[in-house]
Amino acid sequence: MPTSSRTKTKSKAKPKAKAAAAPKTERSVQRDYSIAAVGRALDLLEALARVGPAPLATLAEAARCTRTAGFRLLRTLEARGFAIQDEARGIWRLGARWAVLGRAAQEQGALAAAAMPVLAALGKATGENVYLRVRDGMESETIAIYQTDPGLRLYSQVGQRRALHAGPGRLLLAHAPEAVQTQVLAQRLPRFTPATRTDPAWIAADLQRIRGRGYLVTADEVNPGAVGVTAPVRDASGQVVAALTVSAPSMRMRPPRPRSLVPQVLEAAAKLSQGLGDNAAAAVKPANGEAQTPPAVRWTEGEGAASGPHSIFR
Secondary structure, three states: OHHHHHHHHHHHHHHHHHHHHHHOOOHHHOOOOOOOOHHHHHHHHHHHHOOOOOHHHHHHHHOOHHHHHHHHHHHHHHHHHOOOEEEEEEEEEEEEEHHHHHHHHHOOOOOHHHHHHHHHHHHHHHOOEEEEEEEEEEEEEEEEEOOOOOOOOOOOOOOEEOOOOOHHHHHHHHOHHHHHHHHHOOOOOOOOOOOOOOOOOHHHHHHHHHHHOOOHHHHOOOOOOOOEEEEEEEEOOOEEEEEEEEEEEEOOOOOOOHHHHHHHHHHHHHHHHHOOOOOOOOOOOOOOOOOOOOOOOOOOEEEOOOOOOOOOOO
């Protein structure tokens, strides 16, 4: 009997030792599949989009690579039509082949797909619907929506187009080329509600305020009873490519709530911008880690920067 007992004990101990020594499965180890050369090429392309047209030395510094590596990468891109060198001036610029990728990215909904996790997180955090709009010519278009609750009213639909002078679209107008701004303000501007501003002089001044402030709060301008808090989304070149908006009925957006939502909307827009390659995007946070409350918000405010270099999303 003692022998049998010892044998039994040993047989129980063996599986334990085996389990402890078992190697980690492939799924439990996070692997890095990145290729260094591809990473350097993408860094250089983002630098070219951000600071180009520019000489090799400037691009190499921006991409944090040596001039030799930068030159070889640029020559490779040039051979495929993705970069062009102006030999007389010694500068490099993006090539025309990017237009093909830009159209493909737009047709495949690249921007909307990249934005959805951010829209969902913001919608859950605020309890309100979140919209992503882009400028398409002389109008804005809604390209993505996160509906927090099916019972909440939607103020737009995917694919719906709006005028640029009223509501959240005015933030996109503030970042549009000067020629677009001039053309929009030269038209007879439609009035959607009693609160819609149609005075070109007032709107022109507001575009400047929008560019200086960094966000936009509007009420009743397109839909009666709708309040929106909007922030700009930028790509790797720093160009504003979209507007991110939290919108809700005025009964749930009485002051000071719109003001309290501004930091969250700015932070979400910055997160999406970082995902699009904008390294400068970062939410302003004080020492305690909480989003900083912006200056006093009036009903119509906004942010901006002039039209920038090439973007694959536009």
